[in-house]
Amino acid sequence: MIRRIVSFSFLAAFPLLAQADAAADYAANCAACHGEDRLGGTGPALIPETLARLRGIEAIIAEGRPATQMAGFADQLTGDRIAALADYLQAPLAEAPLWSAQQMAGSRRMNPDYRPAPEPVFTGDPMNITLVVETGDHHVSVLDGDSFAVLDRFATPFAVHGGPKFTPDGRFVFIMSRDGWVQKYDIWSLQEVGRIRAGLNSRNIAISQDGRWLAVANYLPASLSVLSTDDLSVAQAVPVTARDGTESRVSAVYQAPSRKSFVLALKDAPEIWEVATDPATGAVRDGFVPATGLKEVPGAAPGLFARRRIQTEEPLDDFFFTPDYRNLIGTNRQGDKGVVVNLDLGREIAELPLPGMPHLGSGITWDRDGRKVMATPHLNEGVLSVIDMEDWRLVSQIRTDGPGFFLRSHDNSPYVWADVFFGPHRDEMHVIDKQTLEIVTTLAPFPGQTFAHAEFTRDGSHVLVSLWEDEGAVVVYDAQTLREVKRLPMKKPSGKYNVWNKITFEDGTSH
Template structure:
C-alpha cells in the first residue's frame, strides 16, 4: 500500500540518508505489519502514537520498552537510522487505509461460542460492586472486589486501551477498545475472553446498547462507525462518517443514550452531531422505515437498521457532556465557545463561555441551590468551571493548582474529586464541597507522582484513586473522612470502573 510514496516522503529531506523503508521492513514489519497497520505489535501511524513524542519514540527504538516485547535496536541501527525510522513512522499514510467488513471478519476471534460457558461466577462477590481497573503500565486489567478491595483476577489486555470499558448483562460482560481498533469481550463470571475483533485501525471508544444487543465503535481510521453484534463481535453494519456534502470526518466518540434507545456520535471534522437509533422501529424523525427487512434466509436483517438523525451545529463538537435525562448535550467547540444542543428539538439552543478547554466528557452534575450544576475540569486552565444546567449560565470558577482531566463524585457523597493531571502539581487531588463549591482538602496520595481518575464504590462510601506511575498503586479512601484505608500496588493504573455506577448511569461518573 503506497510504500514508494511513503518512502519518498520519509527520505525527501535527505535523499542520501538511511533508507527508512528498508530499515522498517527489516526490523519492524514482522511485528508492526509491512503497511504499518499493526500485527502482534501496535500500528505505527501518527494517529496511533497517543502521547508518544518523536524524541520518546527514538528512545523506545534504541532502548526498547519495559513490559512489552519491544527490544532495543541501538546495537543494530545507528543514530541516523533511528531518526529516519522516527520520521518514517510519524509520516501519515498517503491515503486513508481500507479496513472494511472483509478485513474485520478476517480478524475475528471466537474464543468461546455464545452459551458455551457456565452462567454462575467462579468467585464469591457482589457483582454490582465489582471494578475493572485498567493498568496501562504492562497492559493488564484487574477485576477487583469493591467490598474487600481484594483482586479477584488479573489478566492481559490489548495494547493501549482507549476509552473506558463498558458493561452489559448486569456486569457479566465487559467490552474493551484499544487504540489499534481491537475490541475484546471479557466474561467476568468465567474470567476469560470470549471474543475479539479488530473493528478499525485507530479507534476512539465504544458504546454498548442498553439492551445488550449491539456494540458501536468510533474510529479515527478509517472514518467510520462499526456496529458489532454484542454476542459474537461480528460486524453488523459499517457507517461512513460523511456529512450531507460528502465531506469525510474522523469520529471522536460514541455514547449510549439509554432512555432514547440510541447512540450519540461526536464528529471531529464536520459540524454535525448524530443520533443513531437502535430501536425497532425507530422514533419519528429518523427517516422512512420499512418494517420487513429480511435477508435471503428469511431472517430479519439487522444491517438495515440504525437510521441516522443529523443535527447541524455551529462549530465542531468533538467532546461533550450529556445531561442526566439525555435530552441535551453541552459540547466543546474549537474556538473556545461551547454549544448546547437539544436532542429532542434537534438544534442548538444555547451557547456557553468555555475559556479553558473543558474536558466535558468528564463533566459531572449534582443538585445545588434548587437547580442542577455541571462541573467540568479544564485542560488549559487552572480551574473548574460550573454552569447552571437549566439556564446554562456560569455559576463559578473554582481555582485549582493546575489543569485537570478527570472529575468524579457520587450521589451519596457530599464531595466531588478532581485531579490536577497537567503541570507541576500533578500529584495533587482536590476535594470540593458540592454545596459550598469550595476546595475543602487537597490530598497528595503519592508525592511526586501523578494522581488521577477517582471512582466510587456503588454506595459512595469509598473513593478509589490511581497513582499514574509504572510503580503505581490504587489508593482507597474513606469518602466521608478522607482518610486512606488501603493501598494496592499496580502498574500505572488509569481508569477504574464500578459496575453499578456505570450501569445505573450515576451522575457522578462519565457515561
C-alpha cells in the same frame, strides 16, 4: 542558511536514501507507540489520512505535544532527520488502509475454553465489582468492591483506550484498544469470551440500552462499526460521510439510553449523528432515514439501523449529556467555548464561556440548592467550571493547582474528587465540597508522582485513586473521613470502573 541549502540538495539528490533513514528513525523512535505499520498503537495512526489537518509536524516531533505522552526528539534527531521523518509520515502507505466488514469478521477470535457460569464464581456482590485498567503491562484487574481483593487479572489488547462498557445486567464488559480490538469478558465466569478488530484506529465504544449492540467509533477507516454483543459478529460497518460529501473520522460514540440511540461526534464535519438502536423507534422519529440510504461496506447486514443528522456551526467534540439526554454540550476545535445542542429540536440552543479546553467527557452532575449543576475540568488551565443546567449560567469557576483531567463524585458523598493531572502539581487530588464549591483538602501521598482518576464503590463508602506510575498502586480511601485504608500494587493503573455506577448512570460518574 548554508546548512539548510546543503541539506535540501542532499535530500533532493538522494530521496531513496533519505526515505530509508526516515524509516529507520521511525522504527527506532516511533513504532513502539504508533505501530510498526503506522496504523496506531498507544498513539494515533501516523499516515496522511490522520495528519492532513495537523500543522507543525516537525515542531511536534522536535518538541513533543502538550497534555499527551508524546515526547520531543530534538536532542536525539537533527533538524534534517526530523524533516525527513515528517515527510515520511505524510507519505501514503504502499496500500490504502481499508478494514471491511469481511476483514473484521476474519479477525474474530472466540475463546474455545470459555464456559459461562450459571452464577458468579465468587462470593462478593457482582454489582460492586470495579475494573482497574493497568496500562503498564496491558492488563485489567477485577476487584471485589467490598473486600478489595483481586478476583482476576487478565491480559487485554495493546493500549486500552476509553472506558469499558458493561451490559445492562452488569455481567459482561467490553474493552477497546486504540488499534481497534474489542474484547468481551464475562465477569461472572472471570473469563474472556472473545475479541474482534473492529477498526484500525479507534476512539471509544458504546453499548445500546438493551445490551444487544456495541458501537465502535473509528478514526481509521472513518466509520462506525456496530457489533452484536452476543457473539461479536459484525452487524453493520458504515463509512461516515457528511451531507456535503466530506469523509469524517468519528471522534466518539455515546449511548443515549432513554432515546434508544447512539450519538456520534464527527471530527471533520459540522454535524452530529444520532443512530437509532431500535428500528421501530428510529422509523417514527423525524429526521431519521433508513440505514440502507447510507453507503454500506459490502458484506455488512443491511437495514438494521436508521440515522439522523444534526447540523452545527462547526465540528464539536468531547460530549457531555444532561441526565435526561435531551441536551448535549460539546466543545469546538479551538477549545474556547461550550455549545449546547438540544437533541429533540436538532439544533444549537446556547453557548457557554468555557475557555481553556474544557474536558466535557469527564463532566459530572449533582444537586446544589435544589438545582442540577454540572462541572467540567479544563485541560489548559487550573479551573473547574460549574454550570447551572436549567439556564446554562456559569455558576462558578473553582481555581485548582493546575489543569485536571478527571472528576468523580457519588450521590452519597458530599464531595467532588478532582485530580491535577498536568504540570508540577500532578501529585495532587483536590476534594471539593459540592455545596460551597470550596476545596476541603488536597491529598498528595506520592510527592512528584501522578495521582489521578478517582472512582467510588457502589454505595459511595470508599474512593479508589490511582498512583499513575509503572510501579503504581490503587489507593483506597474512606469517602467520609478521607483517610487511607488500603493500597493495592498495580502496573500504571489508569481508569477504574465500578459496575453499578456505570450501568445506573450514577450522577457522579462521567458517561
